[in-house]
Amino acid sequence: MPETVAAAVTRTPSGRVALAASPEPIALGPLDGRYQSAVAPLVDYLSEAALNRDRVAVEVEWLIHLTSNNVLPGAGPLTAEQQEKLRAIVTEFDAASVTELADIEAVTVHDVKAVEYYIGRRLPAIGIENLTAMVHFGCTSEDINNLSYALGVKGAVEDVWLPAARALVKQIEAMAEENRAVPMLSRTHGQPATPTTLGKELAVITHRLSRQLDRVSKTQYLGKINGATGTYAAHVASVPGADWQAVSRSFVEGLGLTWNPLTTQIESHDWQAELYADVARFNRILHNVCTDIWSYISIGYFRQIPVAGATGSSTMPHKVNPIRFENAEANLEISNGLLDTLGATLVTSRWQRDLTDSSSQRNIGVAFGHSLLAISNVAKGLKALDVAEEVLAADLDTNWEVLGEAIQMVMRAEAIAGVEGMENPYERLKDLTRGQRVDAVRMQEFVSGLGLSPDAEARLLALTPGKYTGIADQLVDHLK
Numbered sequence: 001m002p003e004t005v006a007a008a009v010t011r012t013p014s015g016r017v018a019l020a021a022s023p024e025p026i027a028l029g030p031l032d033g034r035y036q037s038a039v040a041p042l043v044d045y046l047s048e049a050a051l052n053r054d055r056v057a058v059e060v061e062w063l064i065h066l067t068s069n070n071v072l073p074g075a076g077p078l079t080a081e082q083q084e085k086l087r088a089i090v091t092e093f094d095a096a097s098v099t100e101l102a103d104i105e106a107v108t109v110h111d112v113k114a115v116e117y118y119i120g121r122r123l124p125a126i127g128i129e130n131l132t133a134m135v136h137f138g139c140t141s142e143d144i145n146n147l148s149y150a151l152g153v154k155g156a157v158e159d160v161w162l163p164a165a166r167a168l169v170k171q172i173e174a175m176a177e178e179n180r181a182v183p184m185l186s187r188t189h190g191q192p193a194t195p196t197t198l199g200k201e202l203a204v205i206t207h208r209l210s211r212q213l214d215r216v217s218k219t220q221y222l223g224k225i226n227g228a229t230g231t232y233a234a235h236v237a238s239v240p241g242a243d244w245q246a247v248s249r250s251f252v253e254g255l256g257l258t259w260n261p262l263t264t265q266i267e268s269h270d271w272q273a274e275l276y277a278d279v280a281r282f283n284r285i286l287h288n289v290c291t292d293i294w295s296y297i298s299i300g301y302f303r304q305i306p307v308a309g310a311t312g313s314s315t316m317p318h319k320v321n322p323i324r325f326e327n328a329e330a331n332l333e334i335s336n337g338l339l340d341t342l343g344a345t346l347v348t349s350r351w352q353r354d355l356t357d358s359s360s361q362r363n364i365g366v367a368f369g370h371s372l373l374a375i376s377n378v379a380k381g382l383k384a385l386d387v388a389e390e391v392l393a394a395d396l397d398t399n400w401e402v403l404g405e406a407i408q409m410v411m412r413a414e415a416i417a418g419v420e421g422m423e424n425p426y427e428r429l430k431d432l433t434r435g436q437r438v439d440a441v442r443m444q445e446f447v448s449g450l451g452l453s454p455d456a457e458a459r460l461l462a463l464t465p466g467k468y469t470g471i472a473d474q475l476v477d478h479l480k
Contacts, residue, residue, distance in 0.1 A: 031369040038376045039369040045156035046365030052101055053093045054148035055115045058255070060086050062225070063119075063134055065251045071242050075134060085126045089119060112141035138235045138244075142353070143225040146267035149361055150257050153272070154221045161368055162216060164375045165282065169209045171382055172289075173479055176202035179387055180476040183466040184301070185395045185402070192399040195465050198301075198387060200472035203479055205289050210479075212282035219278070222271045223257035224248070229352050230263040265353035269346035276339040276367070283339070283371055286378060287332045290325040293381070297322045299395075303386040324381030328374040335374065338367035396465040400443045401433035403460075406468055407447060410456050421451040440464070 010018040019026050027033030044050055064086060065071075067078050078086070097118075105114035116136040123129045136144070180199030185192055225248050227234050235244040245261070252259040260267055296302050304322065345360050411425035432438060432446055447460045 029366070031366060031373070035369075035373050038373045041160045042156055042365055042369055042372060045152045045160065046368060048362070049098045050152055051148055052098065052111070052115065053090065054151050055112060055144050056093060056097075056119060057090045057151070058144050058147045059115055059119055059135060060090055061255065062137070062139070062251065063131065065247070065254065066134060066137060067131070069247065069250075071247055072134065072137070072239055075131060078128065082126055082128055089122055110141070112136075112144050115144070138227060138232075138238065139225065140228040140265055142266045143227070145358075147223045147225065147252070147255060147257065149272075149364070150221045150223045150267075151255060153275070153364060154219075154256070156365070156368055157216065157219065157275070161279070161372055161375075162213065164372055164379075165209075165213055165216075168286075168375050168379050169206055169213065171379055172202055172209070173206045175382065176200070176206055176476050176479065181473040182387060182389055182392065183396060183469050184392050185399055185465065192402055194402055194405055194470075195396060195468050197469050197472040197476075198392070199476050200469075203476045205285070206479055208285045209282060209289075212278055212285065215278045216275065216282070219275045220258040220271055221256075222260040222267055223252040223255065224260045224263045224267045225251055226263060229265050264349065264351075266349055266357065268349070269357060272364075273343040273347045276343040279368075279371060280336045280339040280343070283332045283336050283374070286374065287329055287336075290329045290332070290378060293385075294322050294325045294329075297325075297385075300388055300391040301395075303388050305384045305386060322381065324377040324384070328377040328381070331370040331374040331377070335367050335370035338363055338370070342367060393466060397440075398437070399465055400440055401436070401438040402465055403443055403463060403468060404429040404433040404438075406463060407443075407450075407460055410452065410460055411450065414452055414456055417453075419451070419453055419456075 012018050027036070031039050064078065064083055067075050070076055101114050101118050104117050105111055108114050108117065119135050120132045123132050123135070176199045178199070179202065180197060182198040183195055184198045184201065186194055186196045224230065226232050226244075232244045232248075235242065249259040249261070258271075293302065297304060342360055342364065346357055349357065408425035408429040411422045411428075415422035415425070438446075444461055447457060450457070452460065
């Protein structure tokens with residue numbers, strides 16, 4: 001190796017080439033590397049840069065709110081131009097702003113204090129340097145943080161996660177409608193059971209997922225701005241004549257959040273735990289969808305459409321692996337691990353405040369990222385499926401014993417109606433079918449020998465496993 005190149009190479013203690021020497025940053029986690037494109041929309045809401053932008057926004061709006069409502073004597077309303085220039089601090093927040101904030105924080109060793117100084121630097125250019133003392137007025141850091149996180153999570157859920165989840169559910173709903181009458185053998189405990197339709201089973205999934213999305217859509221995003229221990233002590237001491245609860249409430253609600261009137265230093269995060277539980281439940285149902293679809297693929301109910309140029313296996317060229325569903329399973333499990341941890345830990349804070357939530361909340365974006373990635377993979381996986389109706393039909397035709405339920409129920413009805421010879425229907429069908437296969441001929445011979453009424457016998461002789469689906473196709477209409 002030429003000496004000039006060798007000199008540029010740095011190595012780890014074990015002798016490996018240090019990748020950090022690359023001029024381009026290398027992602028440690030997959031969401032910022034391999035899967036970046038799938039989760040990129042969340043960056044605008046749940047990244048560290050987005051958090052800082054929202055902190056700036058909350059501080060700016062608090063200053064405008066205080067002045068617009070003449071809360072502090074001598075600090076009346078700003079002009080429309082001054083308000084516009086203040087809000088431009090937020091709209092012009094960019095990569096250079098992130099760097100500047102990081103430089104300030106390196107000195108303050110405090111992220112929210114850095115935001116206060118960042119805004120203060122810009123007030124002279126707006127002509128309101130006399131209001132520098134009003135930036136962060138009466139606030140503890142958590143006043144700014146809780147509102148910033150609430151805005152970020154609300155935006156991420158409403159603008160990114162919910163639309164993606166709803167689109168997936170609509171996709172499954174369309175499949176349910178398309179396959180509403182396609183008969184399919186059920187399997188309870190893994191064994192052949194009363195037939196259903198593929199559409200009805202997909203409708204069950206749609207209904208379950210939709211209920212969780214409805215819960216998520218009704219989330220209340222709480223916020224507070226009431227000082228160091230939630231008592232407005234500094235507010236009242238400095239401006240005793242102001243109605244600080246009204247000022248606080250109107251500000252929080254003006255941000256599009258729900259005002260929390262009773263807190264310690266922190267907003268208690270209960271709403272976050274509630275939200276994450278609902279998202280995790282959606283994830284768990286979707287995980288069940290993945291394992292079921294994977295299993296249906298394995299028994300041939302679905303054919304996977306090969307992607308041109310794609311490789312299923314490095315050694316077995318015939319394979320088309322259900323990788324989208326497997327990938328989704330893993331990402332849903334990781335998402336739920338984080339969501340469960342967040343939900344369990346954020347609701348606890350020692351006395352009036354500890355700092356554990358600070359580190360925990362920085363992983364909110366990771367939790368939603370893995371869920372969003374899974375949703376994307378399931379959607380892509382479903383698009384690459386064809387229903388193998390001939391396989392479903394063949395499976396039904398080799399399991400005539402599932403009609404045992406129908407026959408013994410008809411026998412019970414006949415007995416109630418007074419038809420003789422209908423004793424012990426369950427036991428007679430059990431002897432015929434349990435643990436053994438029964439074909440069409442044997443089943444129809446059995447029916448013909450029961451002595452049923454002509455109408456009942458005709459109904460059962462016309463019944464096949466593929467027709468024994470009850471009103472499954474009609475049940476899909478409940479989705480409407």
